Amino acid sequence: xxxxxxxxxxxxxxxxxxxxxxxxxxxxxxxxxxxxxxxxxxxxxxxxxxxxxxxxxxxxxxxxxxxxxxxxxxxxxxxxxxxxxxxxxxxxxxxxxxxxxxxxxxxxxxxxxxxxxxxxxxxxxxxxxxxxxxxxxxxxxxxxxxxxxxxxxxxxxxxxxxxxxxxxxxxxxxxxxxxxxxxxxxxxxxxxxxxxxxxxxxxxxxxxxxxxxxxxxxxxxxxxxxxxxxxxxxxxxxxxxxxxxxxxxxxxxxxxxxxxxxxxxxxxxxxxxxxxxxxxxxxxxxxxxxxxxxxxxxxxxxxxxxxxxxxxxxxxxxxxxxxxxxxxxxxxxxxxxxxxxxxxxxxxxxxxxxxxxxxxxxxxxxxxxxxxxxxxxx
Numbered sequence: 209x210x211x212x213x214x215x216x217x218x219x220x221x222x223x224x225x226x227x228x229x230x231x232x233x234x235x236x237x238x239x240x241x242x243x244x245x246x247x248x249x250x251x252x253x254x255x256x257x258x259x260x261x262x263x264x265x266x267x268x269x270x271x272x273x274x275x276x277x278x279x280x281x282x283x284x285x286x287x288x289x290x291x292x293x294x295x296x297x298x299x300x301x302x303x304x305x306x307x308x309x310x311x312x313x314x315x316x317x318x319x320x321x322x323x324x325x326x327x328x329x330x331x332x333x334x335x336x337x338x339x340x341x342x343x344x345x346x347x348x349x350x351x352x353x354x355x356x357x358x359x360x361x362x363x364x365x366x367x368x369x370x371x372x373x374x375x376x377x378x379x380x381x382x383x384x385x386x387x388x389x390x391x392x393x394x395x396x397x398x399x400x401x402x403x404x405x406x407x408x409x410x411x412x413x414x415x416x417x418x419x420x421x422x423x424x425x426x427x428x429x430x431x432x433x434x435x436x437x438x439x440x441x442x443x444x445x446x447x448x449x450x451x452x453x454x455x456x457x458x459x460x461x462x463x464x465x466x467x468x469x470x471x472x473x474x475x476x477x478x479x480x481x482x483x484x485x486x487x488x489x490x491x492x493x494x495x496x497x498x499x500x501x502x503x504x505x506x507x508x509x510x511x512x513x514x515x516x517x518x519x520x521x522x523x524x525x526x527x528x529x530x531x532x533x534x535x536x537x538x539x540x541x542x543x544x545x546x547x548x549x550x551x552x553x554x555x556x557x558x559x560x561x562x563x564x565x566x567x568x569x570x571x572x573x574x575x576x577x578x579x580x581x582x583x584x585x586x
Contacts, residue, residue, distance in 0.1 A: 219275075231286045231287050235290050238252070239291040242291055243291075246418040246419060248421050249291075254328055256298060265277065265280060270323050271326040288465025293568075295462045296420045297371060307451055307455075308334075308438060309379065311450065312439040312447050313439075331371055331377070332375055337367050345390075346445060350365065352383070355431075361429065361431055364426075365425070369425050373422075374421050376400055397436050409423040409426060414571075416571055417571055456515075457516050460512040460533045461512050466544065470540070470546070507539070515532045544566035
């Protein structure tokens with residue numbers, strides 16, 4: 209039993225084992241194709257659904273796996289260890305789309321959306337950022353105007369939507385009363401494929417997580433019935449911030465997985481590569497790199513699991529989630545940089561995976577709240 213397993217329950221250990229085996233046997237063979245060809249791994253979606261990885265925290269009554277948030281972090285980490293793109297597809301779907309519906313939706317909304325989302329027959333996304341508002345979410349301009357018949361007219365553009373080009377269900381945030389600032393924001397559930405007035409923007413060409421499709425979403429004269437309002441009127445900002453708190457645990461776990469990949473690949477390489485008559489793993493400078501990487505990755509995991517356990521126990525976890533995301537994302541970038549250095553020239557070419565880890569790790573310092581925002585939250 210390793211140090212990770214020692215802290216886990218029997219169920220969590222089984223979840224980790226299942227995720228690790230699936231990642232290694234099914235996801236890893238696709239990882240280079242996903243990255244090099246910017247390929248969305250559609251064939252993985254039904255398999256992820258069958259394993260319960262697309263409805264990790266959803267109750268069994270709605271077709272989910274009914275697992276805790278520590279298990280969710282373990283799943284995301286194991287997927288990210290082999291393919292960060294796949295991990296964020298799963299993370300955004302679970303934490304950014306499913307969770308707010310589960311936490312704030314009424315019974316009709318839960319019954320309508322959760323079973324298909326948990327099964328993977330539909331995919332979800334989260335639309336908060338806009339071309340002119342990222343971190344300053346209270347200044348968004350995408351509008352929702354209530355009509356005389358009770359419907360809502362939506363107009364505006366959302367940017368940087370993970371899963372946007374492939375999603376069926378969107379949790380959307382809109383401004384209804386600008387004079388009320390953050391208290392004037394509403395949340396809606398949108399059926400992207402079946403709602404007139406919704407346009408999916410072009411797929412963004414990104415530095416990393418290349419198989420995770422990202423686009424803008426455009427709403428023009430888009431009418432939603434009252435049944436699509438999520439939560440109470442004016443509760444949208446509260447829903448968005450609570451959703452991001454939990455989402456940051458998933459991003460921390462993703463960063464741990466990427467950093468772990470850099471560490472494990474670098475350790476293996478250092479044992480094989482020789483310089484000055486011995487493996488470079490025997491040179492103290494390389495050992496120092498590996499030691500620093502190991503400490504930071506283990507520390508990041510502990511912070512992520514602490515936040516997850518607090519969430520599972522119903523305790524406040526906003527600060528802890530921000531700490532986990534901040535520390536883990538910076539640890540992942542550092543591990544990837546050190547990994548490239550350890551690999552030398554080979555670290556700079558795409559024949560080896562370590563350059564991908566750097567490209568994938570960088571976004572964890574940006575999305576679901578930048579490192580600067582995390583420091584403000586803390």
